[in-house]
Amino acid sequence: MEQVCTKHGLAKTGLCEWCGKPVCDECVTESMGKKYCFTCLARLPLDKLGTINESIGSRGEKNIDPTMSHEEVQEKRKYV
Secondary structure, eight states, X not given: OOOBOTTTOOBOSEEOTTTXXXXXXXXXXXXXXXXXXXXXXXXXXXXXXXXXXXXXXHHHHXXXXXXXXXXXXXXXXXXX
């Protein structure tokens, strides 16, 4: 049986490096060759988060306001 994304039910394009859940193109964020779901992206340590935020591709940019400070992004992610 093919694994599907736990959020969207679509065919997986990879597994989250942090939690291991299957992720699809709609909910995956890739950084430095590793894939993360958005839930785990919000939980990553701050030193890793800076690297990931800088490398998010065009798909991910729609979910992050580049005018927000790092602190504002962290505050909003608390409620995701």
